[in-house]
Amino acid sequence: MRTDEGRIGPARRIALALIALGVALGMVACGGDSGIEGSEAESDVETAEAQGEASGDLFVSNWPFYIDRKTVPAFEKKTGISVKYVEDVNDNTAFFGKVQPLLERGEAGGRDIMVVTDWMAKKMYDLGYLQNFDKEAVGPALDNLIPALQSPSFDPERNYSLPWQSGMTGLVVNTAMAPDVTSINDLFDPKYKGKVEMLTEMRDTVPLVMKASGVNPEDATEEDWMAAIDKIEQAAASGQIRRFTGNDYTRDLANGDAVAVIGWSGDAVQLQADNPDIEFVMPDEGCMLWSDNMVIPVGAPNPAAAYEWMNYAYEPANQAQITNYNYYVSPVSGVKEILEKQGSDAAKSDLVFPPEEYTADCSTVDTPPGGPEAEQRVERAFQSVITG
Amino acid sequence: MTSPKGRDRSAPRGALRRRAIPYFLLGPGLIWLLLFFVVPLYFMGRLSLESGSLETGGFEFTWEWSNYGHALGDYQDRFVRSFFFAGSATVIALLIAYPLAYAIAFRGGRWKNALLFAVVAPFFTTYLIRTLAWQTILSDDSPVVSTMQTLGLLGDGGRLLATDGAVIAGLTYNFLPFMVLPIYASLERIDVRLIEAARDLYSSARTAFWRVTLPLSAPGVVAGTLLTFIPASGDYINAEFLGGTNQAMIGNVIQSLYLNLRDFPSAAALSFTLMAVILIAVFIYIRFAGSEALMGEEAEKAK
Numbered sequence: 001m002r003t004d005e006g007r008i009g010p011a012r013r014i015a016l017a018l019i020a021l022g023v024a025l026g027m028v029a030c031g032g033d034s035g036i037e038g039s040e041a042e043s044d045v046e047t048a049e050a051q052g053e054a055s056g057d058l059f060v061s062n063w064p065f066y067i068d069r070k071t072v073p074a075f076e077k078k079t080g081i082s083v084k085y086v087e088d089v090n091d092n093t094a095f096f097g098k099v100q101p102l103l104e105r106g107e108a109g110g111r112d113i114m115v116v117t118d119w120m121a122k123k124m125y126d127l128g129y130l131q132n133f134d135k136e137a138v139g140p141a142l143d144n145l146i147p148a149l150q151s152p153s154f155d156p157e158r159n160y161s162l163p164w165q166s167g168m169t170g171l172v173v174n175t176a177m178a179p180d181v182t183s184i185n186d187l188f189d190p191k192y193k194g195k196v197e198m199l200t201e202m203r204d205t206v207p208l209v210m211k212a213s214g215v216n217p218e219d220a221t222e223e224d225w226m227a228a229i230d231k232i233e234q235a236a237a238s239g240q241i242r243r244f245t246g247n248d249y250t251r252d253l254a255n256g257d258a259v260a261v262i263g264w265s266g267d268a269v270q271l272q273a274d275n276p277d278i279e280f281v282m283p284d285e286g287c288m289l290w291s292d293n294m295v296i297p298v299g300a301p302n303p304a305a306a307y308e309w310m311n312y313a314y315e316p317a318n319q320a321q322i323t324n325y326n327y328y329v330s331p332v333s334g335v336k337e338i339l340e341k342q343g344s345d346a347a348k349s350d351l352v353f354p355p356e357e358y359t360a361d362c363s364t365v366d367t368p369p370g371g372p373e374a375e376q377r378v379e380r381a382f383q384s385v386i387t388g
Numbered sequence: 389m390t391s392p393k394g395r396d397r398s399a400p401r402g403a404l405r406r407r408a409i410p411y412f413l414l415g416p417g418l419i420w421l422l423l424f425f426v427v428p429l430y431f432m433g434r435l436s437l438e439s440g441s442l443e444t445g446g447f448e449f450t451w452e453w454s455n456y457g458h459a460l461g462d463y464q465d466r467f468v469r470s471f472f473f474a475g476s477a478t479v480i481a482l483l484i485a486y487p488l489a490y491a492i493a494f495r496g497g498r499w500k501n502a503l504l505f506a507v508v509a510p511f512f513t514t515y516l517i518r519t520l521a522w523q524t525i526l527s528d529d530s531p532v533v534s535t536m537q538t539l540g541l542l543g544d545g546g547r548l549l550a551t552d553g554a555v556i557a558g559l560t561y562n563f564l565p566f567m568v569l570p571i572y573a574s575l576e577r578i579d580v581r582l583i584e585a586a587r588d589l590y591s592s593a594r595t596a597f598w599r600v601t602l603p604l605s606a607p608g609v610v611a612g613t614l615l616t617f618i619p620a621s622g623d624y625i626n627a628e629f630l631g632g633t634n635q636a637m638i639g640n641v642i643q644s645l646y647l648n649l650r651d652f653p654s655a656a657a658l659s660f661t662l663m664a665v666i667l668i669a670v671f672i673y674i675r676f677a678g679s680e681a682l683m684g685e686e687a688e689k690a691k
Binding site for chain 1: 441442443444462466523524527528529545547549550631632633634636640641644645646647648649650651
């Protein structure tokens, strides 16, 4: 057959181009994950019962940089459960915005475990989005929980939340550029104008500013929250604060765009690897303490496997593996001894095993007082400042 | 338009079919618009008049017009700022794009396609990555900033990142191809003999440009400015990564209302307000620029 290539009709040429585009896009689409499967809604389930032997699939949603590479395969090998471990939690509010429509329908997008900060766990629980634990099934894990975390105010009996890791919010400082930053108040020093940053997580940033003004966030009123937000607003408007960030303050510190920020303890250790000048500084007035908790959402397909995962992570030897990677505060007792035996630096770090006097002035992250409407007012004021 | 009446009488069935053809051709586009524009628009409109909050039992439709009052009142400064940023970016993009498109169209020669490819090439990288790259280029310790400080163009404590300039520059950069391509398309179509005729009639090169080339390329300029200004007004990526504490645009506010505060009604009301303001601005602009500029020669011929 003889074809004259120079004379393909325009219609056919467009068709060929479209086919080529379709094939290219199709290849991209097939390369992606097949997506999240929805699960059947369970109506009014109070407790996630562990039925029978744990087996099948497990879907865990967690924050990035929270687990080493060996834990998941080791768990799969030991239990025969196949794990889908997804790092899709970057920010409590944004994650909530994403899963809330599913949870409202009694589904969790196939998730068995989600990891969220204390206040968010409580918020989800109050909205009926979480299930209570089967205390018998999660018993081994609860036995290993350190006493300090056994009865937090939001869930005094650990009915629906179990810490994954804990940590501190304080100052992360480039000590070569800003050697004298030791208090949150120093962030308002004109000397550092345009070189300081604060977190978009309201419950980290605002209480720290309150503490610096001598207000205890644990019994602060709505006016105290608003006063602190006003103070932040003025600093933002004058250009004292360069910007409000999530985890990406690490980039600005590394670039030299920021010299002192409000940040998280584990990040500081990871930044130190590249720049030894960057340090976590405990503010004079103390830090904020928080935990990120494993919770079981409504509609979780495989609670039995979820409990198996919790119990596995709470075995001190397995936990030591995780802590040695992420350098956050471990909620499991007996980890320090194991890390000491292994000669790990983590065993010596105040950030991983904070001595009592180190965190003496610290407060627990909590939500503004006065119920959901007051909380919404404070949230609105803060959001208005960070999108000023 | 010619009236089809005459043909109607002679062949009624054929004419019926012929008259139906345009609707068939419009079909796919209309269905698409209905499904993905009109329906969402309806739901967004409804949402913008609801009240309540997620924590206190969900939202209810209550004709809550005050959402619009709040949207305009609370975020007026950010509206003004958005349009200032988008407008500046559009003007700068036009000043860069016109000479560029002109050079490609009239002086490109055999390099035309390569040059056009160069204009589009950045699009092979995602928008987000391109903007993040600018974050590194403009950062305080970057060679760009230190060079400018050495030359005295920037004060010692001066910076580029997290300023109005950075956001406008980012918008300009990201939307430049949308300005270049339509202008190029309209310049490329110009019959060079018209310009030659102007020169033959003793016009200077400058006069020929002002009286012939520029008016003939007006449709491209109008299309380019709209394609730049409209998406730039609603943009939030550039302000997010290149801006600081006083550079938030209306897109950032909508994002925060929607995802962080989950105040869906206010976010919807703000989106509608933004749409309305842009629509009015564009309408005035087109009236000012003249409809023939948008429709091109077709409109002129029809006169």
